[in-house]
Amino acid sequence: MSIRESLQQRRSIYGLKKVLPVSIEEIKRLVTETTELVPDAFNMRSQRVVLALGAKQDALWDAIYDAFGGKVAREKIDGFKAGAGTVLYFIDTDVVKGLQDKFPLYATNFPIWAQQANGMLQISIWAGLRELGVGANIQHYNPVIDDAVKKLFDLPERWQLIAQMPFGGIATEPDAKEKEDITQRVLIAE
Incomplete structure (x- = not known):
């Protein structure tokens, strides 16, 4: 499957279940290999990932619910908890700071570049999960x-949390995605 085909199939899947169409080992391999392969400016390797599985998956979403003191819908949190796991994305701020100190002319850009690398890591893992038939x-x-x-x-403390990606077997597919007029967002200048 090509990158574009993976992106075409990638969707926000909210109907998750614990049963996966692949082994947990395949998920671990995907997350590990993708984290190693995704580029990071100046090869800073600022990205950090936690893969929460099993009891830690359940404890994570219970802790998230508790952190909000009941101000988020339990049903919504339980929908994420129903998945097989969660990928937690972080940036190691000490790595970013170290490069800011080493290359002061680029100092203001390193946090931006770290965020960009995190976004590339997120979409790469998300598309990879979909290739495996896993929803996220x-x-x-x-x-x-x-x-x-x-x-x-x-x-x-230096690990800055960026996003959470619950994943699992697909209990329900989302509705078809509405096509947009992409010319409103893409300008081709020839």
Whole structure:
């Protein structure tokens, strides 16, 4: 499957289940290999990933619900908890700071470049999951959940949480995606 075909199939899948069409080992391999392969400016390797599975998956979404003190719908959180796992995306801010110090002329760009690399990592893993027949969606409950996540996984303070990607077997496919007039967003200058 080509990259474009993967992106065409990639969708936000909210109907998740714990049963996967592939082994957990395949998921681990996908996340590990993709994290190694996705580029990062100046080869800074600022990206960090936690793959929450099993009891940690359930504990994560319970902790997220608790962090909001009941101000998010339990049904929504339980929908994410129903998945087989969650990919948590981080940036190691010490790595970024180290390069800012080493290359002061580019200092303001390193946080931007780290965010860009994180976005590339997210879409690459998301498309890779879909290639495996696994559904996923992306969530942004941070910064409200930052302390709870760091405590649950015993993570260093320098890891900045960027996004959460619950994934699992596909319980329900989303409706067909509406086509847009892409010329409103893409200008081709010849």
